[in-house]
Amino acid sequence: MRTLTTIEEMRAFVRDARSQGKSIGFVPTMGALHAGHLSLIRRAKEKSDVVVVSIFVNPTQFGPSEDLEAYPRDMAADQQKCRDEQVDAIFAPAVNEMYPQENLTWVNVESLTDKLCGRSRPGHFRGVTTVCTKLFNIVQPDYAFFGQKDGQQAIVIKRMVADLNMPLQIVVCDTVREPDGLAMSSRNKYLTPEQRQDAPLIYKSLAAARDAVDQGERSTEKVKQTIQSVLAESQEIEPEYINIVDLDTLSELPQIQGKALIAIAAKLGTARLIDNIIVDANTQK
């Protein structure tokens, strides 16, 4: 496995793979790899001949009061995990390599990015879509792999790829969870032991919402109340939003008909955690 730090090296690696007729799978990450990332890598290994993992804590997707400095970084551990998964190359550029001059060009997906996390994180998705465009242009993958945990991000990226005719396919992989249901996240490291004990309530509340929908509840207000009552079991959890939205537009739904995304963001101490599930009112158990 090679660790490449310059765009030029990365392009040469890709040219070489292409000239051998190999397909390229790409897993963009901010490092601090956990089992969720590893599931993306495994899916990439299945679908493509060569797998590239990028490790880049992208400054343009962090707001001024967010955790850019604190964000966990552990390149040696990440390299070992990638080696174990038989990743072909890590792309780990410095910030100056990715942003050598003032960045004037931004890719923005309107409307979808104003909702859910976009409300409290202005500019976040613009940073994500811009850096993904840059990385896609450097790695030129056939497939790029994203986790359903960042559900809004997956929908935004898929829309960007469609609108801009980007020559790759986005593959969204199921959320990987701890045995107690907590969605894997690099930000789980911020939790104190007490907060960690309460954190699974987020998924527990989503599971309760799914049960309610499966039992015929169609009112989003009622489903939200179910979620709120579960989250209220912890005094540490401060919900930022609980939204039940259309999967294409991310607009809030008054009633659940067909598929819907139920998404939560909550503060737990210094950690801001997100999780979501997709429910389908047409396939009751």
Added chain:
Amino acid sequence: MRTLTTIEEMRAFVRDARSQGKSIGFVPTMGALHAGHLSLIRRAKEKSDVVVVSIFVNPTQFGPSEDLEAYPRDMAADQQKCRDEQVDAIFAPAVNEMYPQENLTWVNVESLTDKLCGRSRPGHFRGVTTVCTKLFNIVQPDYAFFGQKDGQQAIVIKRMVADLNMPLQIVVCDTVREPDGLAMSSRNKYLTPEQRQDAPLIYKSLAAARDAVDQGERSTEKVKQTIQSVLAESQEIEPEYINIVDLDTLSELPQIQGKALIAIAAKLGTARLIDNIIVDANTQK
């Protein structure tokens, strides 16, 4: 020569060329091809194995009061010109093929697009950069060719390609002029015979500006006065802007030191014409 109208056909054509190890040169146009476009095509033929010309009057770069409907279209004549130049493929998609659903994703180059033509054409460059991104993603060229006549556009596109690490090289080709100096433009068709007689004053004023700089004039105010006095020879010409700007930032310069872009936009009846030259205070005649 093939004329392709779907993205799928275009992608298949590109895949085929690539699999034969051929380089691809791309000339994006809005059709109504004139000698300026043909010079881009010839440059593309020199530099690349396969040449693709797109013909697409892109609605997203026209303002609501602009000439989208009136813009000249003549596919049969354009095809004949491309055939004569041994173009390999024309990509001529319908609007629905390029924008099959509401376009939510925009590529925007900040700052550079607020200046010069950006002042009177809000949203124009956002439309240009977005459609060029789409076309680049579809055609996946090694080189794309733009004319210096649209000087701000060339600078904006080059910055976009650099900022977003797009895997292609932008080649900017000299402005092609009528024997009397008028820059070739599809919009010259809007001119009445009388306006056509006055139109060369735009380039004449730029040539006078170059002479002044060559003779040591460094004050942009003085150079602008020279331009204005030439343009005033016609009562039909209404200047929209006369700007002397930095080649990288497009910011207005108080003094000419080193290279500068001298750019003019002017109305002549219903036609809005633009032209520009690059001067260099360090290489006096």
